[in-house]
Amino acid sequence: MIEVRELVKEYNTKKGKVIGVDNVSLTIQKGEIYGIVGYSGAGKSSLIRCLNLLEKPTTGRVLIDGIDLTTLNNKELRQARLKVGMIFQHFHLISSKTVFENVAFALKAASKSKHEISHRVDELLEMVGLSDKKEVFPSQLSGGQKQRVGIARALANEPSVLLCDEATSALDPSTTKSILTLLKKINHELGLTIVLITHEMEVVKEICDRLAVMQDGRVVEEGPVYDIFADPTQPLTKSFINTVLQFDLPEHLINNRKGTIIKIHFKGEIAEESVVSDVLQQYKVKGNILHGKIEYIKEKPLGIFMMEVSGDEEEVQKAIEYIKRRTQQLEVIQYVN
Numbered sequence: 001m002i003e004v005r006e007l008v009k010e011y012n013t014k015k016g017k018v019i020g021v022d023n024v025s026l027t028i029q030k031g032e033i034y035g036i037v038g039y040s041g042a043g044k045s046s047l048i049r050c051l052n053l054l055e056k057p058t059t060g061r062v063l064i065d066g067i068d069l070t071t072l073n074n075k076e077l078r079q080a081r082l083k084v085g086m087i088f089q090h091f092h093l094i095s096s097k098t099v100f101e102n103v104a105f106a107l108k109a110a111s112k113s114k115h116e117i118s119h120r121v122d123e124l125l126e127m128v129g130l131s132d133k134k135e136v137f138p139s140q141l142s143g144g145q146k147q148r149v150g151i152a153r154a155l156a157n158e159p160s161v162l163l164c165d166e167a168t169s170a171l172d173p174s175t176t177k178s179i180l181t182l183l184k185k186i187n188h189e190l191g192l193t194i195v196l197i198t199h200e201m202e203v204v205k206e207i208c209d210r211l212a213v214m215q216d217g218r219v220v221e222e223g224p225v226y227d228i229f230a231d232p233t234q235p236l237t238k239s240f241i242n243t244v245l246q247f248d249l250p251e252h253l254i255n256n257r258k259g260t261i262i263k264i265h266f267k268g269e270i271a272e273e274s275v276v277s278d279v280l281q282q283y284k285v286k287g288n289i290l291h292g293k294i295e296y297i298k299e300k301p302l303g304i305f306m307m308e309v310s311g312d313e314e315e316v317q318k319a320i321e322y323i324k325r326r327t328q329q330l331e332v333i334q335y336v337n
């Protein structure tokens with residue numbers, strides 16, 4: 001478990017103090033995949049780098065499995081850091097060393113014997129699917145393969161936490177998917193806690209259990225990914241979610257309609273019920289679906305529909321009330337008079 005308590009990170013620059021992290025408190029459970037999103041400069045890297053004390057927090061505490069890293073001396077900190085692996089956007093491999101040597105490097109730092117190192121590197125390369133690239137140099141690898149080496153190196157000393165700073169941002173969508181699949185596998189098989197910074201909500205949707213949204217050094221929204229997608233409260237969160245779930249209709253389509261236009265959110269089980277056909281059977285109204293989408297987030301459905309309802313005014317009202325009762329979330333985009 002990772003506990004961040006009232007963490008502040010300030011940088012002293014020539015132009016004065018710059019705030020990287022502004023009083024953040026978070027709890028990340030063991031075995032969780034925890035996403036952090038935010039625009040450039042929000043403080044994501046500053047925060048994640050404080051989790052292994054790559055950056056020293058100005059004030060506040062960081063506890064990993066109950067140990068407060070901010071109180072450790074240098075030797076204890078080196079030991080504690082072995083339990084926190086990290087991967088980066090641009091991989092940070094040593095270009096003059098082979099794949100084997102890059103991974104072995106992390107084990108040498110932990111004073112492992114030659115035999116142990118050789119055995120462990122083989123095991124790690126097998127885990128990330130690169131057994132055949134052992135003697136190859138980084139320049140001969142694709143981006144996805146380089147990140148697999150980064151992952152093998154990060155896992156070398158059997159960490160309990162893996163920190164990922166934009167680990168898929170330099171990769172194309174299909175390579176991103178394969179790296180996310182690998183991260184999920186590692187999380188599942190090794191019970192590893194993963195903290196993942198990204199600016200892509202697709203990545204969050206695909207893999208994260210919980211999410212924190214950062215702005216100006218602060219966490220402005222935090223919670224289970226499904227809940228945040230279903231009910232975002234902050235404008236910033238909404239704008240991130242819109243990148244995946246874009247539901248707004250072009251204005252000309254709305255303006256040319258004769259009926260009342262409603263937007264319905266279906267959350268949880270209700271997304272799999274026949275609310276729309278039920279309403280059309282029970283009331284004398286016509287329903288015309290203008291737009292619809294069901295996304296599956298952590299295998300739970302989240303549906304959004306835009307529908308034009310027309311007919312006798314009283315019946316339309318009743319139909320709308322009925323849908324509202326069943327779905328809880330209904331927004332009238334345009335009334336007919």
Ligand SMILES: Nc1ncnc2c1ncn2[C@@H]1O[C@H](COP(=O)(O)OP(=O)(O)OP(=O)(O)O)[C@@H](O)[C@H]1O
Nearest residue numbers: 011013018019020039040041042043044045046047
């Ligand atoms: N080493 C540093 N020295 C001075 N200021 C820094 C340093 N690192 C980060 N900052 C500042 O701290 C703030 C947060 O930066 P940070 O790199 O944590 O943001 P980020 O969310 O990771 O952004 P990006 O998405 O661009 O990577 C910014 O204002 C940045 O300029």
Ligand SMILES: [Mg+2]
Nearest residue numbers: 044045046165
């Ligand atoms: Mg960053």
